[in-house]
Amino acid sequence: MLTKEDLGRRLRHARFERGMTLKEVAARCGMSATHISEVERGKTSPTIGALQRISKALGERASQFVREEKLPGVAVTRGGERCKFFVAAENGEPIESEIVSPGVPGGYMQVFRWTAVPGKVTVGYPMMGEVVLLCTKGMLRITAGTNEPQVLREGDTIQMRLDDGYAGVNIGEDDAELLAILVSPTLFTV
Numbered sequence: 001m002l003t004k005e006d007l008g009r010r011l012r013h014a015r016f017e018r019g020m021t022l023k024e025v026a027a028r029c030g031m032s033a034t035h036i037s038e039v040e041r042g043k044t045s046p047t048i049g050a051l052q053r054i055s056k057a058l059g060e061r062a063s064q065f066v067r068e069e070k071l072p073g074v075a076v077t078r079g080g081e082r083c084k085f086f087v088a089a090e091n092g093e094p095i096e097s098e099i100v101s102p103g104v105p106g107g108y109m110q111v112f113r114w115t116a117v118p119g120k121v122t123v124g125y126p127m128m129g130e131v132v133l134l135c136t137k138g139m140l141r142i143t144a145g146t147n148e149p150q151v152l153r154e155g156d157t158i159q160m161r162l163d164d165g166y167a168g169v170n171i172g173e174d175d176a177e178l179l180a181i182l183v184s185p186t187l188f189t190v
Helices: 004-017 022-029 033-040 048-057
Strands: 083-088 094-101 109-116 121-124 130-137 139-144 150-153 157-161 166-170 176-183
Touching: 004 033, 022 033, 022 048, 033 048, 109 166, 130 139, 130 150, 139 157, 139 176, 150 157
Parallel strands: none
Antiparallel strands: 083 094, 094 109, 109 176, 121 166, 130 157, 130 176, 139 150, 139 166
């Protein structure tokens, strides 16, 4: 049976996926941001009418949020099934990326692998969440928001919030590789 906490998580996840604030949803559905926050945190159950108004503000049908289907708690990605894609460097050049683990449905964590040639600058734009970066090869300089830059060598890790974005540059003479463990309410889809 779907609990009010489950319903709240589904609504919050849908709001994050759309990049909307509580105030934006509230303005669209004519409800208070405080009430929507209480629903998202599972502190209160919305009426059917309130759920319909919130759902409409999110561009969904209310039935999408109350389905009884159980989401799988495990995701297995075989080595040959990993999805490769490219993200743009600061100068627009492609940086090879790979989804090591896409995350479990309804979850908050994904794992990526990035490869960067010497001198390559990568910019991560601000988003909600945290990341752990593990340098598996080479040497990189990572700057998280306004914090002091940190140099990572093979085996080093850094954990940082993504609120203010980050920048990374391969400062070594060889290709560099990073394993990134992202925890965020808004995961990437490729």
